[in-house]
Amino acid sequence: MRGFAEAEFRGRLHKAQTLMAEAGIGAILLTTEPEFRYFSGFLTRFWESPSRPWFLILPAQGDPVAVIPSIGAALMQSTWVQDIRTWPAPNPRDEGVSLLVEALRETGGPVALPSGPESSLRMSLADYARVQCDSGLTFRDDAGITARLRAIKSEAEIDKIRASCAVAGRSFARVPEIAREGVALAQVFRDFQRLLLEEGAEFVSYLAGGAGPDGYGDVISPASDVPLARGDVLMLDTGAVRDGYFCDYDRNFAVGAPSAVAAGAHAQLIEATAAGFEASRPGARACDVFAAMAAITGGGEEAGRLGHGLGLQLTEGLSLSPRDETVLAEGMVITLEPGVETGPGRLMVHEENIVIRAGGAERLSPFAGPELVVI
Amino acid sequence: MRGFAEAEFRGRLHKAQTLMAEAGIGAILLTTEPEFRYFSGFLTRFWESPSRPWFLILPAQGDPVAVIPSIGAALMQSTWVQDIRTWPAPNPRDEGVSLLVEALRETGGPVALPSGPESSLRMSLADYARVQCDSGLTFRDDAGITARLRAIKSEAEIDKIRASCAVAGRSFARVPEIAREGVALAQVFRDFQRLLLEEGAEFVSYLAGGAGPDGYGDVISPASDVPLARGDVLMLDTGAVRDGYFCDYDRNFAVGAPSAVAAGAHAQLIEATAAGFEASRPGARACDVFAAMAAITGGGEEAGRLGHGLGLQLTEGLSLSPRDETVLAEGMVITLEPGVETGPGRLMVHEENIVIRAGGAERLSPFAGPELVVI
Numbered sequence: 034m035r036g037f038a039e040a041e042f043r044g045r046l047h048k049a050q051t052l053m054a055e056a057g058i059g060a061i062l063l064t065t066e067p068e069f070r071y072f073s074g075f076l077t078r079f080w081e082s083p084s085r086p087w088f089l090i091l092p093a094q095g096d097p098v099a100v101i102p103s104i105g106a107a108l109m110q111s112t113w114v115q116d117i118r119t120w121p122a123p124n125p126r127d128e129g130v131s132l133l134v135e136a137l138r139e140t141g142g143p144v145a146l147p148s149g150p151e152s153s154l155r156m157s158l159a160d161y162a163r164v165q166c167d168s169g170l171t172f173r174d175d176a177g178i179t180a181r182l183r184a185i186k187s188e189a190e191i192d193k194i195r196a197s198c199a200v201a202g203r204s205f206a207r208v209p210e211i212a213r214e215g216v217a218l219a220q221v222f223r224d225f226q227r228l229l230l231e232e233g234a235e236f237v238s239y240l241a242g243g244a245g246p247d248g249y250g251d252v253i254s255p256a257s258d259v260p261l262a263r264g265d266v267l268m269l270d271t272g273a274v275r276d277g278y279f280c281d282y283d284r285n286f287a288v289g290a291p292s293a294v295a296a297g298a299h300a301q302l303i304e305a306t307a308a309g310f311e312a313s314r315p316g317a318r319a320c321d322v323f324a325a326m327a328a329i330t331g332g333g334e335e336a337g338r339l340g341h342g343l344g345l346q347l348t349e350g351l352s353l354s355p356r357d358e359t360v361l362a363e364g365m366v367i368t369l370e371p372g373v374e375t376g377p378g379r380l381m382v383h384e385e386n387i388v389i390r391a392g393g394a395e396r397l398s399p400f401a402g403p404e405l406v407v408i
Numbered sequence: 409m410r411g412f413a414e415a416e417f418r419g420r421l422h423k424a425q426t427l428m429a430e431a432g433i434g435a436i437l438l439t440t441e442p443e444f445r446y447f448s449g450f451l452t453r454f455w456e457s458p459s460r461p462w463f464l465i466l467p468a469q470g471d472p473v474a475v476i477p478s479i480g481a482a483l484m485q486s487t488w489v490q491d492i493r494t495w496p497a498p499n500p501r502d503e504g505v506s507l508l509v510e511a512l513r514e515t516g517g518p519v520a521l522p523s524g525p526e527s528s529l530r531m532s533l534a535d536y537a538r539v540q541c542d543s544g545l546t547f548r549d550d551a552g553i554t555a556r557l558r559a560i561k562s563e564a565e566i567d568k569i570r571a572s573c574a575v576a577g578r579s580f581a582r583v584p585e586i587a588r589e590g591v592a593l594a595q596v597f598r599d600f601q602r603l604l605l606e607e608g609a610e611f612v613s614y615l616a617g618g619a620g621p622d623g624y625g626d627v628i629s630p631a632s633d634v635p636l637a638r639g640d641v642l643m644l645d646t647g648a649v650r651d652g653y654f655c656d657y658d659r660n661f662a663v664g665a666p667s668a669v670a671a672g673a674h675a676q677l678i679e680a681t682a683a684g685f686e687a688s689r690p691g692a693r694a695c696d697v698f699a700a701m702a703a704i705t706g707g708g709e710e711a712g713r714l715g716h717g718l719g720l721q722l723t724e725g726l727s728l729s730p731r732d733e734t735v736l737a738e739g740m741v742i743t744l745e746p747g748v749e750t751g752p753g754r755l756m757v758h759e760e761n762i763v764i765r766a767g768g769a770e771r772l773s774p775f776a777g778p779e780l781v782v783i
Contacts, residue, residue, distance in 0.1 A: 076630055078630075081721075083528065084727070104628060108626060123713060124731055128525065148534040151458045151532070153528065159523040223609075224605075226611065227605050236612065236615070239457075250482060254483045255410075255451055256610075272456060346456075348457040349458065352459070357498075
């Protein structure tokens with residue numbers, strides 16, 4: 034089934050309200066897509082347009098209140114949210130501000146917004162100041178409640194991430210159809226997105242990658258028009274989306290027979306991933322999993338992060354880094370993403386997706402073997 | 409060529425600094441993707457990951473300063489920005505805050521952030537408060553400078569939007585290949601994204617649409633698995649992206665011979681678009697263009713907006729609505745997007761993209777004719 038049963042949303046709200054009571058919070062105000070969707074089930078690509086703010090209020094007691102542009106009313110009515118208040122947007126003279134103020138006055142304060150790492154405010158600073166002033170309520174951080182709840186996935190959520198991973202798995206298996214010596218990397222990017230769509234992705238929110246002899250220079254640049262050459266390692270890393278949930282993992286391919294350096298690096302990455310998998314269990318800290326992988330790849334502090342949380346967003350929550358002491362718990366979905374230097378300014382990375390279970394970890398992506406696939 | 413010449417960025421900065429001097433602003437601080445990219449040329453899909461903030465400072469004099477995660481250093485060095493300061497992110501203990509504070513102290517205040525309609529803050533509220541406090545500087549709005557500059561496109565920008573429109577035009581021409589009676593709308597959505605990629609889109613950031621007898625219920629819902637039926641009108645509306653610039657227009661198709669209602673509505677939409685095109689000239693206000701179209705479609709205040717600005721984002725800047733008195737000027741790129749009701753809770757919409765020129769408007773999308781294309 035698409036979406037979730039109402040019980041799933043009621044469970045999320047109930048947990049939030051329990052934590053809100055402990056923290057002395059009167060209402061949580063959400064403005065960003067993943068936070069809004071997590072509690073409402075409201076799924077649309079329309080957030081791509083920045084013109085209209087969307088507000089969801091979680092009161093200390095009772096059901097959520099959606100304060101949204103009228104263009105979203107019909108779709109919102111198909112969710113479990115009943116209390117839907119709309120205004121004709123865009124209206125720069127009053128972009129939902131008076132409606133939001135009224136709703137917040139009903140729930141009462143303190144009004145808490147996600148304010149910690151990764152959070153952002155999807156409304157203008159001017160309107161935020163107006164809402165604070167006109168409501169007369171106290172505003173504060175949400176004590177990390179939203180992020181903490183989102184970090185632990187339900188079985189229904191895990192199923193969705195698994196389905197997303199399967200889409201990418203089928204697509205990676207077809208890369209030999211689209212990539213070979215002489216094909217420009219930009220063309221491979223286009224064609225790989227096409228494969229993802231054919232294999233069941235609803236959209237491809239993220240695609241990164243690189244290609245070069247024995248590795249690539251960086252993993253965030255747009256694809257160039259340089260054709261793949263014999264001796265290159267090609268890497269594709271995707272965030273395909275199915276039913277609103279991401280996968281995020283990659284695959285490396287050797288264009289022609291791989292060099293000893295590339296083959297060795299890949300085997301080492303697979304070994305590091307296995308070590309990370311072994312270390313990923315309830316009670317272990319994010320930095321412990323980092324250390325297990327870094328012990329094999331040799332990276333230290335400068336290695337950056339070797340994995341992260343995953344779910345409604347491409348990356349969310351914890352970082353597998355020496356600086357993150359988050360304790361892993363059942364239901365957390367994370368990526369394992371070791372990297373190795375293969376030359377000056379050149380690296381190879383590998384990534385898989387897993388979920389933390391009582392006894393250890395479970396694979397969500399179909400783990401790659403140590404041998405590079407040759408195209 | 410990809411991207412822009414350095415002179416383009418110098419021109420944008422120079423205009424900003426002229427307006428900053430008038431407004432008494434010491435530095436503009438940018439945190440969101442389009443604003444960051446407009447002044448730096450930094451193009452990556454990596455913004456999809458919310459884990460790391462990115463900061464660009466426009467000082468009152470001199471060149472921009474980028475304060476960014478080290479993972480972006482290599483790509484940033486390929487832009488015209490020279491002053492690049494990095495920190496190893498994510499680091500929740502200091503997510504670039506101290507580095508940003510130091511850079512802002514050098515430029516001096518008041519520090520201005522985009523704070524008006526459509527703006528948002530892509531950093532945590534907690535860190536924003538820390539930066540305000542630790543810098544000891546005054547913070548304020550940017551007097552609309554960023555939005556005002558972005559609203560007027562250069563010829564190089566217009567060329568990019570035109571290229572994006574051409575991608576969609578070639579793809580719309582191929583819709584009969586993928587859509588027919590019996591094909592599920594969700595499958596049409598997947599296949600149309602594939603066509604856009606094949607025709608030159610780098611990615612498909614947005615796709616909406618709908619299908620139903622004589623029209624559709626709303627235009628922001630995800631595609632359903634309901635198969636297209638004879639008598640349906642199918643609408644596809646895309647934001648395909650090429651070189652970082654969007655197109656945003658749609659096409660309607662009749663599944664089998666159209667009814668008189670659908671054919672009449674489509675002809676009326678094309679007539680309204682032509683009236684909007686005629687009304688779009690320097691000196692006219694956004695609300696005047698709205699009125700020209702609404703006079704034909706019969707919509708009033710409740711019609712919402714009948715078009716908007718377009719460029720680095722799917723929608724940006726002005727709204728063609730009764731509430732928006734923005735004066736059109738040469739170089740503005742906008743959409744014309746009339747809609748008509750075809751039944752209770754049922755509508756048809758049409759959209760084209762144009763640029764305002766000295767003598768009137770110029771088409772960027774290949775305008776559709778009054779006859780519905782039958783598939």
